[in-house]
Amino acid sequence: MVAVQRVSKVYHLYRRPSDRIVELLPFSSHRNRSDFWALRDVSLSADRGEFLGIIGPNGSGKSTLLQILSGILQPTTGRVMTDGRIAALLELGAGFNPESTGRENVYVNGEILGLSRKDLNRVLPSIEAFAGIGEFLDRPVKEYSSGMYVRLAFATAIHVEPDILIVDEALAVGDAAFANRCIQKFEELKRKKVTVLFVSHDLSLVKRLSDRAVLMLEGRVAAEGDPSDIVNRYVGHVLERERAASRVETAGLNSSFRHGDGTSEVQEVLLRNASEEPTNSFRSGERMEVRVRARFLRHAENPVVGVLVRNRLGIDVYGTNTRLQSHSFGNFEPGEELEVTFRFDCLFTEQEYTLTVATQHWDGSSQDWLDDAVVFKVAGSGRAAGLVNLATEVEWRKS
Secondary structure, three states: EEEEEEEEEEEEOOOHHHHHHHHHOOOHHHHHEEEEEEEEEEEEEEEOOOOEEEEOOOOOOOHHHHHHHHHHOOOOOEEEEEEOOOEEEEEOOOOOOOEEEEEHHHHHHHEEEEOHHHHHHHHHHHHHHHOOHHHHHEEEHOOOOOOHHHHHHHHHHHHHOOEEEEOHHHHHHOOOOHHHHHHHHHHHHOOOOHHHHHHHHHHHHHHOHHHHHHEEEOEEEEEOOOHHHHHHHHHHHHHHHHHHOOOOOOOOOOEEEOOOOOOEEEEEEEEEEOOOOOOOOEOOOEEEEEEEHHHHHHHEEEEEEEEEEEEEOOOOOEEEOOOOOOOOOEEOOOOEEEEEEEEEEEOOOOEEEEEEEEEEEEOOEEEEEEEEEEEEEEEOOOOOOEEEEOOOOOOOOOO
């Protein structure tokens, strides 16, 4: 269990080193400094066995929060309560002595976390196998590549049997094979009821692993809840910030998050089957139709309409748009409308999906983007696993 209660962290910034000394003098009223609040009044919690994903732009306070949770930093105000052994995998280079060998560092870090030499001898073969660095285990860490370092650090952190694991973007330097092993290990930790708090810019990984997600902006918790909704909100925030966009609202359409510059407005999203009947339920392999109708509020040149299908975990399954399909519509004036119909075979496996729709400028910037605007279900693909049903034909012979 982890509980963060109204935690704040401030750093005092001085223009000159002498300003710090002057401030310490008795009876000095001189305050030539500015305060930078890395965290402001942050409160959150994670229950036993919960995976909490923390996302946000650089400088939003994510790493500072994890360092406070790990005990590396002390908060200026507030308190942190944890129950159990904590293992942390933070920025590359923290925790290992570069002059010592990998094996020596494993023993030192394990003993710091409270494991006996007997326990470390028991788990060392698993650490060595998971890290996969071979003979380099007995070489000084300073000779490691960044990938080798993080593989050994991660293998150590997850094999010391922690109750709470804290990970800060440490998997970004691993290769694809190692990343896959890490994901499988995360799934195993979830089954063992290990609490995991992790920061990642890999949004698909956050959707896949998290039970709950937190969005941090400017040192504060801006949103908390379902991982797919929080990721959508974060993506919308990034796009709005980059394009100085303003959000628009349209009655009758639900969306987990909506953003765009308001050049056009999606008025209707309609799903239909092969008989052109409105429906939100399809059989795998059935022809499906998506109709999007938008109204223009400002002049637009060559607008683009797109659709994106996601599964219930928020993973992108299929997406396309009219630019990718080589369609150009010319210019539109305020008050004019555009209706686009996409038709494709519903080759999805049996589960629930969401449909995201958007109108965009030719350069890809959003006019009106609606995340998860429509929910639909697919049935009848019991003979297929994964995300798509490719209607496979099997030919065989015995000889």
